[in-house]
Amino acid sequence: TQTVSQSDAHVTVFEGDSVELRCNYSYGGSIYLSWYIQHHGHGLQFLLKYYSGNPVVQGVNGFEAEFSKSDSSFHLRKASVHWSDSAVYFCAVRRGSALGRLHFGAGTQLIVIP
Amino acid sequence: EAAVTQSPRNKVTVTGGNVTLSCRQTNSHNYMYWYRQDTGHGLRLIHYSYGAGNLQIGDVPDGYKATRTTQEDFFLLLELASPSQTSLYFCASSDTANTGQLYFGEGSKLTVL
Numbered sequence: 556t557q558t559v560s561q562s563d564a565h566v567t568v569f570e571g572d573s574v575e576l577r578c579n580y581s582y583g584g585s586i587y588l589s590w591y592i593q594h595h596g597h598g599l600q601f602l603l604k605y606y607s608g609n610p611v612v613q614g615v616n617g618f619e620a621e622f623s624k625s626d627s628s629f630h631l632r633k634a635s636v637h638w639s640d641s642a643v644y645f646c647a648v649r650r651g652s653a654l655g656r657l658h659f660g661a662g663t664q665l666i667v668i669p
Numbered sequence: 670e671a672a673v674t675q676s677p678r679n680k681v682t683v684t685g686g687n688v689t690l691s692c693r694q695t696n697s698h699n700y701m702y703w704y705r706q707d708t709g710h711g712l713r714l715i716h717y718s719y720g721a722g723n724l725q726i727g728d729v730p731d732g733y734k735a736t737r738t739t740q741e742d743f744f745l746l747l748e749l750a751s752p753s754q755t756s757l758y759f760c761a762s763s764d765t766a767n768t769g770q771l772y773f774g775e776g777s778k779l780t781v782l
Binding site: 596656662 | 673702704709710711712713714717727728759761770771772773774775776
Protein backbone atom coordinates (compact mmCIF):
# COMPACT_ATOMS: atom_id res chain seq x y z
CA THR A 556 0.00 0.00 0.00
CA GLN A 557 1.29 3.38 -0.97
CA THR A 558 1.05 6.05 1.73
CA VAL A 559 1.86 9.70 1.98
CA SER A 560 2.52 11.09 5.44
CA GLN A 561 2.51 14.71 6.47
CA SER A 562 3.45 14.55 10.11
CA ASP A 563 2.47 18.09 11.07
CA ALA A 564 -1.21 18.96 10.93
CA HIS A 565 -0.43 22.59 11.81
CA VAL A 566 2.65 24.79 11.61
CA THR A 567 2.70 28.34 12.97
CA VAL A 568 5.46 30.82 12.17
CA PHE A 569 5.97 34.56 12.06
CA GLU A 570 6.19 36.53 8.86
CA GLY A 571 9.77 36.55 7.63
CA ASP A 572 10.62 33.23 9.24
CA SER A 573 11.75 30.23 7.25
CA VAL A 574 9.54 27.16 7.20
CA GLU A 575 9.79 23.50 6.28
CA LEU A 576 6.73 21.35 5.74
CA ARG A 577 7.45 17.67 5.87
CA CYS A 578 6.32 14.90 3.57
CA ASN A 579 7.30 11.25 3.71
CA TYR A 580 6.12 8.50 1.44
CA SER A 581 6.27 4.76 1.45
CA TYR A 582 6.71 3.28 -1.97
CA GLY A 583 9.62 1.62 -3.71
CA GLY A 584 9.87 2.39 -7.39
CA SER A 585 9.74 5.33 -9.73
CA ILE A 586 7.43 8.02 -8.46
CA TYR A 587 6.27 11.51 -9.18
CA LEU A 588 6.14 13.86 -6.20
CA SER A 589 4.37 17.17 -6.03
CA TRP A 590 3.11 19.83 -3.67
CA TYR A 591 -0.15 21.74 -3.84
CA ILE A 592 -1.47 24.73 -1.94
CA GLN A 593 -5.08 25.31 -0.94
CA HIS A 594 -6.25 28.69 0.25
CA HIS A 595 -9.41 28.70 2.31
CA GLY A 596 -12.51 28.16 0.21
CA HIS A 597 -10.66 27.36 -2.97
CA GLY A 598 -9.38 24.41 -4.93
CA LEU A 599 -5.84 23.16 -4.89
CA GLN A 600 -3.15 24.85 -6.92
CA PHE A 601 0.05 23.25 -8.11
CA LEU A 602 3.30 24.45 -6.53
CA LEU A 603 6.06 22.19 -7.83
CA LYS A 604 6.96 18.65 -8.82
CA TYR A 605 9.84 16.19 -8.95
CA TYR A 606 10.42 13.09 -11.01
CA SER A 607 14.12 12.85 -11.66
CA GLY A 608 17.29 14.91 -11.89
CA ASN A 609 18.26 17.65 -9.47
CA PRO A 610 16.69 16.68 -6.13
CA VAL A 611 16.01 20.33 -5.29
CA VAL A 612 13.17 21.75 -7.33
CA GLN A 613 11.97 25.31 -7.45
CA GLY A 614 8.33 26.27 -7.45
CA VAL A 615 6.24 29.38 -7.50
CA ASN A 616 6.40 32.18 -4.94
CA GLY A 617 9.82 31.22 -3.58
CA PHE A 618 8.93 27.68 -2.57
CA GLU A 619 11.34 24.83 -3.12
CA ALA A 620 11.35 21.16 -2.23
CA GLU A 621 14.05 18.58 -1.83
CA PHE A 622 13.74 14.92 -2.69
CA SER A 623 15.62 12.39 -0.60
CA LYS A 624 15.46 8.77 -1.67
CA SER A 625 17.27 7.57 1.44
CA ASP A 626 14.77 9.31 3.73
CA SER A 627 11.74 8.74 1.44
CA SER A 628 10.99 12.41 1.83
CA PHE A 629 10.01 15.41 -0.22
CA HIS A 630 9.99 18.36 2.19
CA LEU A 631 8.77 21.79 1.15
CA ARG A 632 10.67 24.89 2.22
CA LYS A 633 10.52 28.62 2.02
CA ALA A 634 13.22 30.96 3.25
CA SER A 635 11.00 33.87 4.25
CA VAL A 636 7.24 33.46 4.52
CA HIS A 637 4.61 36.11 3.96
CA TRP A 638 1.23 36.27 5.65
CA SER A 639 -0.37 35.38 2.30
CA ASP A 640 1.38 32.00 2.45
CA SER A 641 -1.13 30.98 5.12
CA ALA A 642 -2.92 28.01 3.58
CA VAL A 643 -3.11 24.24 3.65
CA TYR A 644 -0.32 22.44 1.84
CA PHE A 645 -0.69 18.98 0.38
CA CYS A 646 2.01 16.57 -0.66
CA ALA A 647 1.07 14.15 -3.45
CA VAL A 648 2.65 11.01 -4.84
CA ARG A 649 2.03 9.04 -8.00
CA ARG A 650 3.68 5.84 -9.02
CA GLY A 651 5.40 6.08 -12.36
CA SER A 652 3.21 3.41 -13.89
CA ALA A 653 -0.09 4.44 -12.35
CA LEU A 654 -1.36 7.13 -14.67
CA GLY A 655 -4.07 9.09 -12.93
CA ARG A 656 -3.66 7.73 -9.44
CA LEU A 657 -2.37 10.65 -7.43
CA HIS A 658 -2.34 10.04 -3.67
CA PHE A 659 -2.47 12.99 -1.30
CA GLY A 660 -1.30 13.41 2.24
CA ALA A 661 -3.66 14.74 4.90
CA GLY A 662 -2.30 18.25 4.54
CA THR A 663 -0.43 20.72 6.74
CA GLN A 664 -2.05 23.99 7.68
CA LEU A 665 0.49 26.78 7.68
CA ILE A 666 -0.39 29.82 9.77
CA VAL A 667 1.79 32.89 9.27
CA ILE A 668 1.49 35.55 11.95
CA PRO A 669 2.04 39.06 10.57
CA GLU B 670 -4.91 29.41 -17.94
CA ALA B 671 -6.45 26.03 -17.25
CA ALA B 672 -10.10 26.11 -16.28
CA VAL B 673 -12.16 23.56 -14.38
CA THR B 674 -15.69 24.54 -13.45
CA GLN B 675 -17.85 22.67 -10.96
CA SER B 676 -21.56 22.92 -10.27
CA PRO B 677 -23.35 23.25 -8.01
CA ARG B 678 -20.97 24.88 -5.54
CA ASN B 679 -23.24 23.99 -2.67
CA LYS B 680 -25.88 21.29 -2.39
CA VAL B 681 -28.04 20.07 0.47
CA THR B 682 -30.01 16.87 0.17
CA VAL B 683 -31.61 14.29 2.42
CA THR B 684 -30.63 10.71 3.07
CA GLY B 685 -31.64 8.61 0.10
CA GLY B 686 -31.65 11.57 -2.23
CA ASN B 687 -30.24 11.64 -5.75
CA VAL B 688 -27.38 14.04 -6.47
CA THR B 689 -25.37 14.83 -9.57
CA LEU B 690 -22.21 16.91 -9.40
CA SER B 691 -21.00 18.33 -12.69
CA CYS B 692 -17.55 19.23 -13.89
CA ARG B 693 -16.43 20.84 -17.12
CA GLN B 694 -12.86 21.50 -18.18
CA THR B 695 -11.72 23.67 -21.05
CA ASN B 696 -8.10 22.53 -20.97
CA SER B 697 -8.40 19.88 -23.66
CA HIS B 698 -7.08 17.43 -21.07
CA ASN B 699 -7.66 13.74 -21.39
CA TYR B 700 -7.71 12.89 -17.69
CA MET B 701 -10.42 13.98 -15.29
CA TYR B 702 -10.83 13.08 -11.63
CA TRP B 703 -13.26 13.26 -8.76
CA TYR B 704 -11.85 13.58 -5.24
CA ARG B 705 -13.49 14.05 -1.89
CA GLN B 706 -11.83 16.08 0.85
CA ASP B 707 -12.42 15.36 4.50
CA THR B 708 -10.58 16.65 7.53
CA GLY B 709 -7.77 14.32 8.50
CA HIS B 710 -7.87 12.43 5.22
CA GLY B 711 -6.69 14.91 2.67
CA LEU B 712 -8.04 14.18 -0.78
CA ARG B 713 -9.20 10.71 -1.71
CA LEU B 714 -9.75 9.59 -5.28
CA ILE B 715 -13.28 8.41 -6.06
CA HIS B 716 -13.26 7.86 -9.83
CA TYR B 717 -11.27 9.06 -12.79
CA SER B 718 -11.37 8.87 -16.54
CA TYR B 719 -8.91 9.12 -19.38
CA GLY B 720 -11.40 9.98 -22.08
CA ALA B 721 -15.01 10.12 -23.15
CA GLY B 722 -16.79 6.91 -22.27
CA ASN B 723 -13.97 5.70 -20.05
CA LEU B 724 -14.24 5.22 -16.28
CA GLN B 725 -11.64 4.03 -13.80
CA ILE B 726 -12.28 3.15 -10.19
CA GLY B 727 -10.41 5.11 -7.57
CA ASP B 728 -9.68 4.40 -3.94
CA VAL B 729 -13.08 5.19 -2.36
CA PRO B 730 -15.68 4.35 -5.06
CA ASP B 731 -18.43 2.81 -2.92
CA GLY B 732 -21.72 4.68 -3.21
CA TYR B 733 -20.59 6.69 -6.23
CA LYS B 734 -21.04 6.38 -9.95
CA ALA B 735 -19.42 8.55 -12.56
CA THR B 736 -19.82 9.18 -16.22
CA ARG B 737 -17.61 10.94 -18.75
CA THR B 738 -19.88 12.04 -21.56
CA THR B 739 -17.39 14.14 -23.54
CA GLN B 740 -13.77 15.13 -23.21
CA GLU B 741 -14.95 18.22 -21.36
CA ASP B 742 -17.63 16.83 -19.03
CA PHE B 743 -17.35 14.47 -16.07
CA PHE B 744 -20.25 13.80 -13.72
CA LEU B 745 -20.34 12.28 -10.25
CA LEU B 746 -23.58 10.53 -9.31
CA LEU B 747 -24.86 9.73 -5.83
CA GLU B 748 -28.05 7.73 -6.34
CA LEU B 749 -28.83 7.05 -2.68
CA ALA B 750 -27.01 9.71 -0.73
CA SER B 751 -25.97 8.97 2.85
CA PRO B 752 -24.71 11.29 5.62
CA SER B 753 -21.25 9.73 5.28
CA GLN B 754 -21.06 11.32 1.83
CA THR B 755 -21.24 14.79 3.31
CA SER B 756 -17.98 16.21 2.05
CA LEU B 757 -16.22 18.69 -0.16
CA TYR B 758 -15.85 17.32 -3.67
CA PHE B 759 -13.21 18.40 -6.12
CA CYS B 760 -12.94 17.79 -9.79
CA ALA B 761 -9.57 18.00 -11.52
CA SER B 762 -8.05 17.49 -14.93
CA SER B 763 -4.60 16.72 -16.28
CA ASP B 764 -2.97 16.12 -19.62
CA THR B 765 -2.05 12.73 -20.97
CA ALA B 766 1.50 12.84 -19.66
CA ASN B 767 0.18 13.39 -16.15
CA THR B 768 3.50 14.31 -14.60
CA GLY B 769 1.81 15.24 -11.37
CA GLN B 770 0.20 18.54 -12.25
CA LEU B 771 -3.54 18.57 -11.76
CA TYR B 772 -5.82 21.52 -12.33
CA PHE B 773 -8.60 21.71 -9.78
CA GLY B 774 -12.04 23.21 -9.70
CA GLU B 775 -13.24 25.32 -6.79
CA GLY B 776 -15.09 22.48 -5.13
CA SER B 777 -18.69 21.43 -4.45
CA LYS B 778 -19.84 21.28 -0.86
CA LEU B 779 -22.41 18.51 -0.37
CA THR B 780 -24.41 18.11 2.80
CA VAL B 781 -26.57 15.02 3.29
CA LEU B 782 -29.04 15.39 6.14
